[in-house]
Amino acid sequence: MTEITHHSQVWTYRTPKKRLLIWAGWLALVALFVWCWQVMTKDTIWIFVQDAPRQAADIGSRMMPPRWSYLPELMVPLWDTLNIATLGTIGGVILAVPVAFMAARNTSPSVTFLRPIALFIIVASRSINSLIWALLLVAIIGPGILAGIIAIALRSIGFVGKLLYEAIEETDRAQIEAIEATGASRAQVLSYGIVPQVMPAFWGISVFRWDINIRESAILGLVGAGGLGLKLQASLNVLAWPQVTMILLLILATVVLSEWVSARVRHAII
């Protein structure tokens, strides 16, 4: 039995140096937060902030009860919203499939040249929100649901492409080798070895994106791309709060319904 003569012989989870570093990291984070907070709230009018609970109560009282008679007027925008989401998803999926095959390491025709391009398309599409896409497209091709459809399609490429190319890279090598061993051409390997393996993932991803697109297309009208958002914008502009409530309820119902449908379909496939 030897006596513990020095503190370093006592077991500790971290070395003193490491603990110091962690504390310094937290301190830096707190300092950064305080600084950011000050920069951000430099121009905040605190009287408005203090007044907010009263404003909230006021808006709340104006929003109740929802104006049910406004519902028939919302049916055409609802139809438009569904069309934007569905046609946009179809367009996005059609564009995403070749991009995904180019981006996947095992199917890309040229890993050094085409793969980075495909990855850039995916990242660019994902980093720009569909509302921004819609803002650009409304400026270019004019307001209406076509701009909405294209915005949703462009935004979906990144999502579908990324998930699909990951699914392609995870395909089982053994099945592909079995088909290659029969002397199949590249196209035959693709259509008999890879496509059947990624098919369930493909449908799952498409339905999942459709579900997300329903949510997104409901607000695209805020920048003029048609659908329920257009009615929302119009009602907000004239401060018709009971109508706003009605629209929000309809959006909520649609979103819940689409989530249910997509969950059912994905459950059936996978």
Place this chain on the structure above:
Amino acid sequence: MSTASYPTTWRRPPQIVTDRRWRIALQVGILVYLVLAIGSVEVNWARVADGLERGQRFVAGFLQPDFTSRWNEISRGLVESLTMTLTSTVVGILVSIPIGIGAARNMAPRAVYLFCRGIIAVSRALQEIIIAIFLVAMFGFGPFAGFLTLSFATIGFLAKLLADDIEEIDEAQAEAIRSTGASWWQALNYAVQPQVMPRLIGLSLYRLDINFRESAVIGIVGAGGIGATLNTAMDRYEYDSAGAILLIIIGIVMVAEYSSSHLRKYLQ
């Protein structure tokens, strides 16, 4: 009997609708819907033709972005977006940790569990843009409303994933700590926290990334940030400035995504 584990006959891949007649009806239904849907798209070709010229100008602006002439506004929007992102992520995480613990079935009594899951459901059902519209109406224009919007949206995302993580912890470890007579707080500190901490840090970094993307959008409805600058640039038909802003957004998102995935790998 090792062969029994392999299927010896070929089976049709699973179908959603097994009845042939229903499948045909479904296919016809989808076709009819597509025809109707495409038919309801009204395209004003004259307007599109007008727009093509603008589209070319936009592409030109994208290729030759103009960072200088509107730099003051761009930098202000950028500072607003970045500060808003950081503060809202930090506050959102701080708020969502207790909610996440409350929404884990194995840590909270039933009443607390239902209440916290309710908060999460509300936060997830309402879209950022819609929350931003209301908060701008309440708190006035500017980044403060955006900060609140993003914090609120962070709660739904982080608290849900954290709660699911806590529910999936290794019960054996928690059991061992509890059997020593540990109190609830001690169990939280020694059984749950070490197991979920790496995931929590990873999710926080991921949310930082998402919050920046969202902060670029909520400015369109008046909640401050680079989105407001972008909206103004588009309204003024200054496509070269708009191209510059978009390039900055893409650049920051790429840097954030790359560094956060790198950091996550290092931490886990």
